Every structure is written in C-alpha cells, then in structure tokens.
Amino acid sequence: IRIASGSLGQGMSVAIGAAQAKKLNKDHSIVYTLHGDGELQEGQNWEAIMYAPHNKVDNLIASIDYNGQQIDGPTEKVLSLENLQAKFEAFGWHVIESDGNDMESIVKALHYAKTLTGKGKPILNLMSTQMGAGVDFMMGSHKWHGVAPNDEQLAAALAQLHSTLKDY
Incomplete structure (x- = not known):
C-alpha cells in the first residue's frame, strides 16, 4: 500500500x-x-x-x-x-x-x-x-461510518461475524 x-x-x-x-x-x-x-x-x-x-x-x-x-x-x-x-x-x-x-x-x-x-x-x-453486513445493529446504517464500537458492541459484533464465518 x-x-x-x-x-x-x-x-x-x-x-x-x-x-x-x-x-x-x-x-x-x-x-x-x-x-x-x-x-x-x-x-x-x-x-x-x-x-x-x-x-x-x-x-x-x-x-x-x-x-x-x-x-x-x-x-x-x-x-x-x-x-x-x-x-x-x-x-x-x-x-x-x-x-x-x-x-x-x-x-x-x-x-x-x-x-x-x-x-x-x-x-x-x-x-x-451493505454497510455493517453481518452485524444486526450496524447493517445499513451510516451511523457506524467512522465510529468505533465500545467493548460490549465489539464483542457482540465479533460473535455475530464468527457465527457467519464458521464455514471458512
């Protein structure tokens, strides 16, 4: 890069x-x-x-x-x-x-x-x-553009993403 x-x-x-x-x-x-x-x-x-x-x-x-x-x-x-x-x-x-x-x-x-x-x-x-795809509280919302999740939100997001990536 x-x-x-x-x-x-x-x-x-x-x-x-x-x-x-x-x-x-x-x-x-x-x-x-x-x-x-x-x-x-x-x-x-x-x-x-x-x-x-x-x-x-x-x-x-x-x-x-x-x-x-x-x-x-x-x-x-x-x-x-x-x-x-x-x-x-x-x-x-x-x-x-x-x-x-x-x-x-x-x-x-x-x-x-x-x-x-x-x-x-x-x-x-x-x-x-789709912005935030795979994370229910982020999907389709511009509100997460440039905003970091707090620790609880991060844990929830990673858990949701992990469940969608389990086949990889």
Whole structure:
C-alpha cells in the first residue's frame, strides 16, 4: 500500500498516475485501488476517470465499495451518484460487478479483472455491499461510518461475524 488518501478524491488520480508510470517504465505489474462510493462526489475523481481510458491506462483495477452510505447519510440524499456502471462505461472503462459482502465473489471478480488488463481500458470492479453486513445493529446504517464500537458492541459484533464465518 503506497497511499491512503482519505475521502478527498485524490486516490484515483494517484493510482492512475502510478499505473501510467509503470507502463512508461515497461513494468507489467497491475495497480489495484479501492474507493468508497461517497468519495466519487469529488470532482477530481471524474477528471481522472476520463483521463485513464483516454490514455489507455489498462494496467489498473479499481474497486468501489458501492453501499450507498457515507458519513453524512445515504449518498442518494447527500449527492446522488445515479448509475455508476453506466457512468464508468460511458467514460470508457470495462466494468464488472461483484457482491462485495462475499469474499468468493470479490476474488472471482478480481481474477476475471486481471484477464482484462492490457486491452486498452482500465477496469472497474463495482462491489455492491451493505454497510455493517453481518452485524444486526450496524447493517445499513451510516451511523457506524467512522465510529468505533465500545467493548460490549465489539464483542457482540465479533460473535455475530464468527457465527457467519464458521464455514471458512
């Protein structure tokens, strides 16, 4: 991990710059980047999202946690993102979808995404998620965005998650 850029929208630009530098240096490795859907409300992202396909930055796999929540509430109420798949495709990205609450789905999507690199387009893994999935008092609520549980809440959350992961 080279950078944790926070919610200012700089991460996409940095990742695209790193991927383009690798291509220019004849380095065939892939750059992976992870974003929250709420940070896409920052304009700098859209400049970068347009830049990448125009410059054939095709060694980049971006993943977006598409849960419709951000620190101030649902993205639909703060600033609607509309159809992210259609937007990225319109800008020239190859978009795949996965269930971001299912590790098997994520891994499968990322393996597939790797097969798409080197074909002239950046790749987006649009991961549909539910914030707080697996923890009954956290699911679907933006109130837990950036808030740590107390000791009792942590114990309850871990117990619930352990019961859902017992098959792994």
